[in-house]
Amino acid sequence: MAAGHACVDIYQGCVPALVPFLAAERGLGYVAVSGITLAATLLSSVVQPVFGVLTDRRPLTWLIPVAMTTAGLGIALIGVGQTYWLMWLAAALSGLGVAAYHPEAARMARVVSGGSHVGMSWFSVGGNVGFALAPVLVTPIIAAGGLSLTPLLVVPALFGATVTTWAVRSRTAVAVTCGNGEGADDWPSFLRLSLIMVCRSIVFVGLGTFIALYAGQRVGGGTTTGGIALFVLFAAGALGTLLGGRLATRYGRVRTLRTSYAVAVPAIACLVFVPGPAFFGFLAATAIAMSIPFSLHVTLGQDFLPGRVGTAGGMTLGLAVSIGGVATPLLGTIAEHTSLRLALSTLIALALCSTLIAHALTEPATE
Numbered sequence: 001m002a003a004g005h006a007c008v009d010i011y012q013g014c015v016p017a018l019v020p021f022l023a024a025e026r027g028l029g030y031v032a033v034s035g036i037t038l039a040a041t042l043l044s045s046v047v048q049p050v051f052g053v054l055t056d057r058r059p060l061t062w063l064i065p066v067a068m069t070t071a072g073l074g075i076a077l078i079g080v081g082q083t084y085w086l087m088w089l090a091a092a093l094s095g096l097g098v099a100a101y102h103p104e105a106a107r108m109a110r111v112v113s114g115g116s117h118v119g120m121s122w123f124s125v126g127g128n129v130g131f132a133l134a135p136v137l138v139t140p141i142i143a144a145g146g147l148s149l150t151p152l153l154v155v156p157a158l159f160g161a162t163v164t165t166w167a168v169r170s171r172t173a174v175a176v177t178c179g180n181g182e183g184a185d186d187w188p189s190f191l192r193l194s195l196i197m198v199c200r201s202i203v204f205v206g207l208g209t210f211i212a213l214y215a216g217q218r219v220g221g222g223t224t225t226g227g228i229a230l231f232v233l234f235a236a237g238a239l240g241t242l243l244g245g246r247l248a249t250r251y252g253r254v255r256t257l258r259t260s261y262a263v264a265v266p267a268i269a270c271l272v273f274v275p276g277p278a279f280f281g282f283l284a285a286t287a288i289a290m291s292i293p294f295s296l297h298v299t300l301g302q303d304f305l306p307g308r309v310g311t312a313g314g315m316t317l318g319l320a321v322s323i324g325g326v327a328t329p330l331l332g333t334i335a336e337h338t339s340l341r342l343a344l345s346t347l348i349a350l351a352l353c354s355t356l357i358a359h360a361l362t363e364p365a366t367e
Contacts, residue, residue, distance in 0.1 A: 001109050001167055004068065005126030006133065007160025008101045011071040011094050013134025013234055014153060015040045016208040018078065020226045021142045022087070023213070030210075030340070032084065034332030037209045039088040040074075042326055044095035048315065052103040055310030060104050061168045065161035071097030072157020079142075079150030106313025108168070110302060117253065117299055121245025124295035128241045131208070132234030139227035189361060190304040190312065196257075196357050197297055197316060198323055199350040203268070204290055205324030206331050206347055207233060211283065214340050218279050229283060236284040240291030248296050254361050257293040257300075261355040264289035268348050272341060290351070303364035 019033045028036075054060060074094025081087050106123075113119025137156070141149050211233055212226025219225050240260075247256045267289050271282040301312035335343035 001105065001112055001164070002123050002126030002129075004064065004160045004164035004167065005105060005109075005123060006130035007156045007163070008068045008071050008098060008105075009127035009130030010134050010137065010156050011075045011130075011153075012040070012098055012127075013131035013208070013230070014075045014138055015091060015094075016212065017135040017138035017227065017230055018075075018142065018147075018150075019209060020212050020216075021138075021147060025147055026084075026087075028084075030213075030332040030336045031329060032332075034209060034328040035084075036078075036087060036091050037205065037328045038326060039091035040095040040098075041205065041323065041328075042095070043092045044099035047096065048099040048102065049311065051100050052308070052311035052313070052315060055104045055107055056308050059107075061108065063100055063104050064108070064168055065165045067097045067100035068157050068161045068164060069097070070094070071101065072154040072160075073097070076151045076154035079147030103310045103313055106298060106302075106316070107310045110309055110313065116245075117248045117295070118245040120299050121241055121295035124244075124298060125238050125241040128234060128238035128291060128294070132231055132238055134234065135212075135227040135230035139224070143224075185307050186304045186364065189364070190301060192357055192360050193297060193300055193304065194315065196261075196293075196354045196361075199354040199357075200261075200290060200293070200297075201324030202327045203264075203324070203347045203350050203354075204237075206328055206344070207286070209328050210331065210335065210340060210344060214344060215279065217340065218275065219277065229280070232280055232283050233287045236287035237291035237294075240288035241294045243288070244292040244295050247292065248299075252363060253296045253300055254358065254363050257296055257361070258355065258358040260289050260292040261351060261358055264351040265348060265355060268351055269345075272344050272348070300361075300364065 015037055019036070022028045022033055022036060051060075051063075055063075071094045074090050074092070074097060077090035077093070078087050081090055109120060109123040113123060133156075137153065141152055208230070211229050215225045215229035219229075244256065244260075264286060267282055267286040271279065271286050274282060297316040298313060301316035302309045305312040331343045331346070334346065
């Protein structure tokens with residue numbers, strides 16, 4: 001399941017990895033490239049709760065490999081279309097596949113991991129690994145042959161769908177009978193957690209969309225430096241996700257979450273304003289601090305809504321990532337009319353909001 005998660009989230013990472021090439025080859029500006037990110041995330045944000053409700057009513061394990069293939073097909077087509085709207089629709093198709101994947105996959109991962117914080121962190125880190133692999137996959141291929149080679153990017157989806165189909169078949173009997181637990185749903189706490197995730201999503205998606213361009217401005221080196229920056233962002237994020245499960249086991253989920261967001265505030269500030277090669281160090285620190293709570297959001301959400309683990313998993317694993325794309329056009333507009341530095345500086349306030357809201361959370365009654 002973790003390997004499959006990596007394969008599907010490669011396609012969320014492909015969108016920001018393609019941004020420098022879309023800007024260079026198709027002449028897209030900040031607002032236009034943020035619109036591509038919006039296409040990949042808006043539809044996902046809208047329909048993901050619907051898939052969550054459906055998976056709470058009945059298991060849809062067949063949907064997992066189908067969704068992965070759809071996500072890959074959308075990215076494969078993004079370089080084929082010569083007009084902006086064809087690129088936009090291809091990105092939206094990929095977002096639909098991502099939306100369909102996460103609720104059912106999160107429910108099944110809970111079954112397989114037995115609700116373990118560490119187990120869910122391994123499943124969650126699969127997504128981080130996918131994000132990290134995206135620039136490694138995209139940059140050399142597109143740099144060598146241009147956007148016309150995007151059809152090659154469908155390969156991870158086909159591989160992941162094959163692996164996941166085997167995993168689904170081996171666990172279908174268990175997944176059909178398990179997943180939702182007993183207990184009252186705590187919607188106020190879940191909504192507070194959702195606000196934290198929205199702020200976190202805007203920060204992480206905003207960095208993912210613009211950090212490659214910002215790295216080129218701060219350090220130099222063009223698209224190569226941008227690819228390195230994305231790899232650092234997503235690889236450090238994977239490390240942070242793994243740390244999250246272990247820290248939560250030792251110190252508790254809410255305490256770990258509060259501390260991580262508090263550390264993220266100065267890390268983002270240094271990332272935006274401190275010049276020189278230290279840029280990459282602050283980028284890694286930011287990614288780790290913002291990713292430690294990632295898998296904790298999932299288990300907290302599922303424990304706040306024990307009767308709706310599909311809905312909770314879909315929102316915490318998928319919607320919390322994708323909804324940040326809705327805000328990226330605003331960041332792009334700020335960057336276009338002022339500077340990219342000023343646009344990214346607004347992310348400091350969002351990390352601070354996550355820290356403050358986290359102090360209103362308490363551990364679920366099941367703890």
